[in-house]
Amino acid sequence: MARAERSRPEAARGLLLAAVAFGALLNPLNSSMIAVALPAIARDFRVPIGRLTWVVAAFYLASAVGQPVLGKVADRLGRRRVFFTGLVLVAAASALAPHAPTLGALVAARVLQALGSSALYPAGMAAVRDAFTGRTGQALGILAVFASTSAALGPSLGGFLVKTGGWQALFYVNFLPVALSLALAGRAFPPGGAAGGDPGGTGPGGVAGRKPGNGDPGGVAGGGPGAAGAGEAAGGGPGAAGLGGVTAAGAGHARRPRSSAARGARAAEGAGGLDLPGMMLFGGTVVAGLVALLSLSEPRPAWWAVPVAVALGLALARREGRVKAAGGEPFLDLEVLRRDRARSAVYGAWILSNLAFYTIFFGMPAYFEEVRHLDPGQSGLMMLSVAGFSSVASPLVGRWVDRAGHRPALWAAGLSLLGGALALLALGPAAPLPALFAVLAFLGASNGVNNLALQAALYRFVPREETGAASGLYMTCRYIGSILSSSLLGILLGGPLGSAMLRELALALLVPAAGLLLFIRWIPARARAYEPARG
Incomplete structure (x- = not known):
C-alpha cells in the first residue's frame, strides 16, 4: 500500500516531465527546420530569397525577448496558466501560418509562434524544478535530449516535410507535440498560483504563499512566520526583491508604498504587479542590439541600432534602479x-x-x-x-x-x-x-x-x-x-x-x-x- 502511495507522485512527475519535454521541443524544432523551406516559401510568395531574412530573424528576436518576459509572467501569474497559453498560441500560429496571404502575415505568424513556444520553456522548467527537488540534473538531462534532438533533426525533418507536403507542412507538424503536451499537462501540471506555493494557496496578487512555519528558503514571503522572502534568500537583506522575487512584509500583507516615488513605481506596474515599462525597455534593448549583430555580415551594417540599444539599456538601468529604490519590484534586477x-x-x-x-x-x-x-x-x-x-x-x-x-x-x-x-x-x-x-x-x-x-x-x-x-x-x-x-x-x-x-x-x-x-x-x-x- 505504501509503495503504491509513493508510486502515484512518481508517475505524476513522469507525466509532467513528458508534458514539458513535448512543449519545450517546439521552439528549437521550429527555429531549425524553417531553413530548408526558405526556397519554397520564396517561390510561393514570388520574392527573392534574400527578403526572407525576417522569417528567420523575427523568430529569434521574439524568442530572445519573449523567454525572460514570459518567464517573469509565469513566476507571478502561475506556471500552469502560462504553459497552457503558450501551447494555445503555438497551435493558433501553426493554423494561421500556412494560409498567410502575404509575406508580412507569415512573419507575424512566426512571431506569434515564437512567443507561444517561448512561454513553454521557462514555465515548464519552473514546474519541473518544483517537482524534482534534489534530482534536477536527471530531469534536465531528459529535457535536453528532446530539445537538442529536435534542433538537430529539424533540417532533416523539414526537408522531408517540404518534399511531401510543401512548406505549409512545417507548421501542421506542430499539432502533434502540442496535442501530446496538452493531454499530459492537463493530467500532471500542478494547479494553483505562482512560484513556490501550495496548490491553490495564493497570496496577494495571485502569488502563492507557504504555509505558516515553512522555512523553505525558496518560499515566498508573506506565508507566515519563518518564511523567507525572495530578496532575503538572494542575499539582498530582508525585503530586497531579486529577479522575479516577491517582496512582502508580515503574514500575507503586501508592503505599502511609503513615498510618492514608490506610488509611482507601483502605478507603472500592470496586472499581477508586472513591471511592464521595464519589460518594454528590455525588449527594445535586446531587439536593437540583435539587429546590430545580425547586420554585421551585411554590406551596410545597421550601425544606427548601436546607439539605440545603448540609450534603451541606460534607460532600463535607470528605471529598474528607481523602481527598486522606491520599494517596487523591477523586471530585471541589475x-x-x-x-x-x-x-x-x-x-x-x-x-x-x-x-x-x-x-x-x-x-x-x-x-x-x-x-x-x-x-x-x-x-x-x-x-x-x-x-x-x-x-x-x-x-x-x-x-x-x-x-x-x-x-x-x-x-x-x-x-x-x-x-x-x-x-x-x-x-x-x-x-x-x-x-x-x-x-x-x-x-x-x-x-x-x-x-x-x-x-x-x-x-x-x-x-x-x-x-x-x-x-x-x-x-x-x-x-x-x-x-x-x-x-x-x-x-x-x-x-x-x-x-x-x-x-x-x-x-x-x-x-x-x-x-x-x-x-x-x-x-x-x-x-x-x-x-x-x-x-
Whole structure:
C-alpha cells in the first residue's frame, strides 16, 4: 500500500516531465527546420530569397525577448496558466501560418509562434524544478535530449516535410507535440498560483504563499512566520526583491508604498504587479542590439541600432534602479546580476558556449560541402556527430551532476571544448574524415555536458520563485550566442572558401573556449539552499 502511495507522485512527475519535454521541443524544432523551406516559401510568395531574412530573424528576436518576459509572467501569474497559453498560441500560429496571404502575415505568424513556444520553456522548467527537488540534473538531462534532438533533426525533418507536403507542412507538424503536451499537462501540471506555493494557496496578487512555519528558503514571503522572502534568500537583506522575487512584509500583507516615488513605481506596474515599462525597455534593448549583430555580415551594417540599444539599456538601468529604490519590484534586477557573480558567470558562459557550438554547427557543413566537396547527405551524416553526441551526453551527465555537483562537469566541458579546438587546428586541411568525425563528436559531447551543468548551476544559485524569469534569461543568452556566431561566420565565409577554412574555424573556437574557462572559475562549487545538491 505504501509503495503504491509513493508510486502515484512518481508517475505524476513522469507525466509532467513528458508534458514539458513535448512543449519545450517546439521552439528549437521550429527555429531549425524553417531553413530548408526558405526556397519554397520564396517561390510561393514570388520574392527573392534574400527578403526572407525576417522569417528567420523575427523568430529569434521574439524568442530572445519573449523567454525572460514570459518567464517573469509565469513566476507571478502561475506556471500552469502560462504553459497552457503558450501551447494555445503555438497551435493558433501553426493554423494561421500556412494560409498567410502575404509575406508580412507569415512573419507575424512566426512571431506569434515564437512567443507561444517561448512561454513553454521557462514555465515548464519552473514546474519541473518544483517537482524534482534534489534530482534536477536527471530531469534536465531528459529535457535536453528532446530539445537538442529536435534542433538537430529539424533540417532533416523539414526537408522531408517540404518534399511531401510543401512548406505549409512545417507548421501542421506542430499539432502533434502540442496535442501530446496538452493531454499530459492537463493530467500532471500542478494547479494553483505562482512560484513556490501550495496548490491553490495564493497570496496577494495571485502569488502563492507557504504555509505558516515553512522555512523553505525558496518560499515566498508573506506565508507566515519563518518564511523567507525572495530578496532575503538572494542575499539582498530582508525585503530586497531579486529577479522575479516577491517582496512582502508580515503574514500575507503586501508592503505599502511609503513615498510618492514608490506610488509611482507601483502605478507603472500592470496586472499581477508586472513591471511592464521595464519589460518594454528590455525588449527594445535586446531587439536593437540583435539587429546590430545580425547586420554585421551585411554590406551596410545597421550601425544606427548601436546607439539605440545603448540609450534603451541606460534607460532600463535607470528605471529598474528607481523602481527598486522606491520599494517596487523591477523586471530585471541589475543590482542582483552585478552583485551575484555566480549567476552572471553562468549567463556569460552560456553565451560563449553557444557562440562556439553554432560556429561549428553552421560552419562545418560549409567546409564539408565547399572545401571537401561532400554532398549534402554526406555533410549531414558528418554533422550528426555533433548533435548526436550532444544528445547522448545529456542524460548521462544529469546523474553525474546530481551526485558530484555542477563544477566537475563544467571543467570537463570547458577543457573538452579547448581540446577539440586545438585538435581541429592540429588536423590540418587534409584531415581524414573519420578523424574529423571523432573531433566533432568530442565537441558535441562537450556542448551537451556544458548545457546540463550550467543549467544545474543556475538553479542552485537562483531562488525557486525566480526560476521562470531566470530560465528565460538563460535562453536569451542562447540566442545572443547563436546570433554572434552568425555574425562571425558571415565574416569568415564572406570571401572565397579554401583549404584554410578549417584552421580559421579552429582559431575562432579558441576565443570562446578560453573565455568559457574564465567564467567557470567564477562559478562557485557549493550549492546554496535554493536547490539541494543531492537527492
